[in-house]
Amino acid sequence: MIGDLLASRELAWRLLVRDISAQYRQSFLGVMWAFIPPIMTAMGLIAAKNSGVLNISETDLPYAAYVMFSTALWQIFVEALNGPVVAVNQAKPMLAKINFPREALILSKLGEVGFNFGIKLFLIIGLFIWFKIPVTASIVLAPVALIHLVVLGTGFGLLLSPLGALYNDIQKVLAMIVAPWLLITPVMYPVPQEGWFRMIVALNPVTPLLVTTRELATTGVLTETSGFWWSSTLAFGCLIFGWLLYRLAMPYIVERMSA
Amino acid sequence: MVSLKDSQSVGKATDIVSKSTMTDGDVLLSVQGVSKKFCRDLKRSLIYGVQDIAAEMVGLRDSCDSLRKREFWALDNVSLELRRGTALGLVGSNGSGKSTLLRIIAGLIKPDAGTIEIKGKVAPLIALGAGFNPILTGRENIYANMSILGLSKAEIDERFDDVVEFAEIGDAIDSPVQSYSSGMAARLGFACAVHTEPDILLIDEVLAVGDMRFRVKCYRRLSELRKSGTSFIMVAHNPHVILSMCDQSAYLNRGKLLIVGDTPSVITKYEEDLFLGDSENKKIDEESSGSLTLPEKLEGTSYGLDIMSLHWENSQGQKLKSLKTANSAALCVKCRSDSNLDDIFLTVIVRQAFGEGESVLNLSSEKDDCKLNISAGISQVLLKMPSCSLKAGRYVMKVYLSQKGHRILDVVESFYFTVENIPGMSQCLFHQPHDWLIRAASHEDDSRSL
Ligand SMILES: Nc1ncnc2c1ncn2[C@@H]1O[C@H](COP(=O)(O)OP(=O)(O)OP(=O)(O)O)[C@@H](O)[C@H]1O
Ligand SMILES: [Mg+2]
Numbered sequence: 001m002i003g004d005l006l007a008s009r010e011l012a013w014r015l016l017v018r019d020i021s022a023q024y025r026q027s028f029l030g031v032m033w034a035f036i037p038p039i040m041t042a043m044g045l046i047a048a049k050n051s052g053v054l055n056i057s058e059t060d061l062p063y064a065a066y067v068m069f070s071t072a073l074w075q076i077f078v079e080a081l082n083g084p085v086v087a088v089n090q091a092k093p094m095l096a097k098i099n100f101p102r103e104a105l106i107l108s109k110l111g112e113v114g115f116n117f118g119i120k121l122f123l124i125i126g127l128f129i130w131f132k133i134p135v136t137a138s139i140v141l142a143p144v145a146l147i148h149l150v151v152l153g154t155g156f157g158l159l160l161s162p163l164g165a166l167y168n169d170i171q172k173v174l175a176m177i178v179a180p181w182l183l184i185t186p187v188m189y190p191v192p193q194e195g196w197f198r199m200i201v202a203l204n205p206v207t208p209l210l211v212t213t214r215e216l217a218t219t220g221v222l223t224e225t226s227g228f229w230w231s232s233t234l235a236f237g238c239l240i241f242g243w244l245l246y247r248l249a250m251p252y253i254v255e256r257m258s259a
Numbered sequence: 260m261v262s263l264k265d266s267q268s269v270g271k272a273t274d275i276v277s278k279s280t281m282t283d284g285d286v287l288l289s290v291q292g293v294s295k296k297f298c299r300d301l302k303r304s305l306i307y308g309v310q311d312i313a314a315e316m317v318g319l320r321d322s323c324d325s326l327r328k329r330e331f332w333a334l335d336n337v338s339l340e341l342r343r344g345t346a347l348g349l350v351g352s353n354g355s356g357k358s359t360l361l362r363i364i365a366g367l368i369k370p371d372a373g374t375i376e377i378k379g380k381v382a383p384l385i386a387l388g389a390g391f392n393p394i395l396t397g398r399e400n401i402y403a404n405m406s407i408l409g410l411s412k413a414e415i416d417e418r419f420d421d422v423v424e425f426a427e428i429g430d431a432i433d434s435p436v437q438s439y440s441s442g443m444a445a446r447l448g449f450a451c452a453v454h455t456e457p458d459i460l461l462i463d464e465v466l467a468v469g470d471m472r473f474r475v476k477c478y479r480r481l482s483e484l485r486k487s488g489t490s491f492i493m494v495a496h497n498p499h500v501i502l503s504m505c506d507q508s509a510y511l512n513r514g515k516l517l518i519v520g521d522t523p524s525v526i527t528k529y530e531e532d533l534f535l536g537d538s539e540n541k542k543i544d545e546e547s548s549g550s551l552t553l554p555e556k557l558e559g560t561s562y563g564l565d566i567m568s569l570h571w572e573n574s575q576g577q578k579l580k581s582l583k584t585a586n587s588a589a590l591c592v593k594c595r596s597d598s599n600l601d602d603i604f605l606t607v608i609v610r611q612a613f614g615e616g617e618s619v620l621n622l623s624s625e626k627d628d629c630k631l632n633i634s635a636g637i638s639q640v641l642l643k644m645p646s647c648s649l650k651a652g653r654y655v656m657k658v659y660l661s662q663k664g665h666r667i668l669d670v671v672e673s674f675y676f677t678v679e680n681i682p683g684m685s686q687c688l689f690h691q692p693h694d695w696l697i698r699a700a701s702h703e704d705d706s707r708s709l
Contacts, residue, residue: 014406022394098383099366100407162312166305249312255297255368256308 001247004101011100012107019108020115034119038071045188056189060219065131069217070187072120073149073210076113078178080153083109084246085164085171088253092165095250096257102250103243106154113150136220145213145228152209152235158242162249166256186211191223205231286378287459287490288341288364293373295334295359295514296326303329333359335514336373341459341490346481348505348522349494350529356514357494361461364492379458382408393437397428397447400436404451418454425480426450427473442469453480460484460491478504498526498673499616502655523612523653523675530673549580551674564600564633564660564668567593571676581677582647584690590642592658594633594669602630603668604661605640612653612675619649625661648690651680 024030045067048054059066087105088095095102128135164170182188185206192198201207208227215222222228298304307327326332334356341347349357363370365383391400401422405415423432426446428439436444446469453460460481469477481491481504495501501508501522508525510517512532518525550570571579574587582588592605604625608618622642624631631640640660654677659670684690 010411011406011409014403014412018392018395018399018403021399022392026394094407096367098407099381100409163309166308245312245316248315251367251369252308252311252315254362256304 001243004247005103005107008101008104008107011104012111015104015108016111016115019112031119034116035123038068038075038120038123041071042067054188059190061133062131065127065133066190067188068127069124070210070214072117072124073146073213074182074185074187074206075120076117076146077149077153077206077210079113079116080110080150081157081178082174083113083154084157084161084242085174088161088165089168089171092257095254102247106158106246110150110154117146133218135218138216138220139218142213142216145209145216148228148232148235149206149209149213151239152205152231155235155238155240155242158246159238161242161246162253165253181206202227205234207231209235285343286340287343288339288378288492289376290337290339290360290364291374291376293334293337293360293363293370293375294332295356295363295368295370296330297333297359298327298330300329303327332514334363334370337511337514337516338373339509339516339519341492343458343490344485344488345490345507346485346505347490347492348501348508348525349492349511350496350498350501350508350526351511352532354513355511357511358463359514360511361463361492361494364459365461377459380409380455381459381461382452382455382457383461383463391436391444391448394435396435397426397432397439398423401447401451404448405455408452408455410455422447422450422454425454425476442473445469446473449477453477453484456484456489458489460489462491462493462495464494464496497616498530499610502526502612503616523655527673527675549676550578551671553671561597562668563597564603565595566658566660566669566671567595567637569593569656569658569671569674581679582649583679584648584650584681584684585646585692587643587645588647589644590656590658592640592642592660593637594640594660595637596633596635598635600633600662602663603633603640604663605631605642606659606661607642608657609649609654610656612655619654646690646692647678648692649678650684650687650689651678653677 027033029036042064045054046064049056049063056063061069084106087109091105094100127133160170160174164174181204184200184204186192186201187210191207191211192201208224208231211224212222212228215224298307307330337356337360339347349360351357359368361383362368364375364377365381366375366377367383391404395403401419402412402415405418405422406412410418426432426443426449428443428446431439431443436447439447445465449465449469462481478500485491493501493505505522507519508522509519510525510529518528550568552568553566556565570591570593571582571588572591573579574589579588590607604623606623606625607620608622609620610616610618633640653675656674656676657670657672658674659667661667681690
């Protein structure tokens with residue numbers, strides 16, 4: 001398994017270069033697409049908050065920065081979640097014809113997630129400078145938490161990808177589930193402190209990972225450590241199990257695709 | 260056209276190569292009792308897919324040898340072997356399971372029963388240009404495609420120029436692949452694939468695209484690869500391609516491997532099945548005796564004039580087992596007609612059995628403006644050849660009877676025959692009747708030379 005993973009690095013890189021250059025060659029706005037969605041979301045939310053339509057308790061960062069940063073993190077999770085299913089569906093013609101290390105598809109999608117995040121990093125750095133957000137030394141640990149977040153998304157995605165390749169319902173379900181999932185994740189509001197809603201938010205495995213990443217990058221005061229560890233365990237468990245499933249299922253999926 | 264002598268010497272050269280490298284471990288591919296079932300119903304097929312994956316996950320997938328509802332065997336107990344430097348032709352009618360077998364060998368799908376052992380790298384040419392992105396240029400796609408085929412960046416860099424040169428698509432290399440014609444895309448795809456230098460190449464009908472020149476180039480490249488030790492399995496519906504490229508062939512019929520053997524006999528069998536319906540009432544043993552007897556046509560399949568048999572005879576009307584260069588011979592086409600038919604044409608197309616597929620002779624009474632009148636009953640149409648110009652070798656002939664406007668009444672796709680050698684034919688493409696003599700110089704010649 002590990003051998004295949006190593007063998008697929010180069011191919012994954014090629015696929016990544018291929019996909020990204022094709023993507024930007026056919027797009028007029030290009031890199032701007034990485035910035036527009038979080039900015040638009042943030043602007044909408046700020047307007048709603050200021051007009052009093054939304055009743056959101058105070059955040060430890062300026063609200064605009066809080067929302068934009070959290071949205072960027074949330075998007076990374078969603079991209080990682082969709083990655084495997086989308087990759088398999090996009091690569092169907094290739095999968096049906098050539099026996100290449102299948103891990104390359106996933107790796108290449110992860111690379112794309114990383115690339116997109118790299119672009120968003122400019123937005124985030126800009127935010128930090130603009131709002132003069134103080135950073136602590138703990139920021140060097142933020143990428144670790146971020147990787148756990150990506151692992152969680154990829155793990156879930158891998159678990160769904162065999163089914164997603166057979167039935168296109170899965171892609172629809174994924175698209176549908178993302179919106180309510182966002183609502184139970186502290187992206188637009190801070191972590192609630194009491195009530196039944198706190199229970200739901202705390203049960204959501206994305207919460208501790210996302211919150212910890214945010215806290216590491218900014219205040220350095222961690223509030224979700226225990227959640228972080230069980231969520232990370234879940235993430236890596238899903239990743240390994242999903243990977244196994246992905247490998248085992250691939251021949252059965254290819255068999256049902258046209259050559 | 261490659262002369263027979265050349266192709267023979269090439270054949271010998273590869274024999275020597277394969278013998279010298281042939282050891283016990285030289286079976287590159289061994290397929291043992293492979294079976295595969297498919298489901299005709301998509302919904303059911305998907306459900307079975309989920310079941311199979313679940314079973315595989317838990318680690319118990321036994322009941323493989325029984326068919327579930329609406330399933331059928333796409334491959335049934337197929338066994339094959341492929342040695343280094345050999346080419347195996349795979350023939351069979353549409354839907355007989357050829358592509359499925361190649362996909363199993365390529366490791367794309369798992370057989371339900373049986374095992375596959377492979378030594379070396381397999382490059383499936385099941386479809387060309389897999390992984391081409393239409394928006395990117397040819398140049399970028401070469402990198403993507405060859406990485407998918409399993410090459411590292413350094414290896415691609417090394418071969419890049421060869422690939423571009425081989426594809427011969429000129430300036431188009433820097434324009435997006437979506438602007439390519441289908442032949443150009445295929446050229447690029449083929450160029451990528453043959454430059455990966457695999458041990459086993461699986462070719463599934465991909466050479467049908469591309470113009471004549473490129474095709475010839477591809478075949479040449481394939482025989483070069485073969486000389487350097489690459490084996491291939493080749494699927495093609497054109498028997499001449501198989502005949503010229505492969506020495507061994509296998510015939511698949513509805514998932515069952517009917518015969519494996521030397522190509523001409525396999526092709527003959529395949530074509531007989533294809534054109535003559537079911538295989539019981541056929542006389543294959545006549546193939547070697549220089550004559551071919553065809554079974555009676557089924558009710559309703561005749562166009563009023565049926566070819567009953569073909570054979571060669573000498574000027575005395577005796578049957579010949581084979582022809583001899585420079586000797587006279589006649590092809591006798593025995594046919595049965597329901598009524599009196601006027602203006603019938605006989606066309607005979609002769610090709611080398613192991614050639615590239617071009618015709619050596621194309622004789623037609625229509626071209627000669629010779630109308631044949633056939634009366635009801637059984638008659639024989641003769642094609643007399645005062646001196647056989649063909650050089651020694653094995654040939655295959657297509658014979659058909661037609662009426663004006665290319666209305667074909669009956670056709671025999673392949674009638675194999677042999678031409679025997681006579682001395683003095685080496686380095687000749689055909690026999691030129693000739694004489695030598697000496698003549699005393701006359702006055703005219705003297706005056707001209709002055
Ligand atoms: N993914 C699939 N699902 C269900 N049935 C399939 C699948 N792939 C192939 N089959 C069936 O398996 C049989 C063999 O198909 P295959 O593609 O191997 O034929 P083939 O010999 O390559 O034919 P052709 O000469 O047309 O290329 C056919 O009856 C086909 O309908
Ligand atoms: Mg096929």
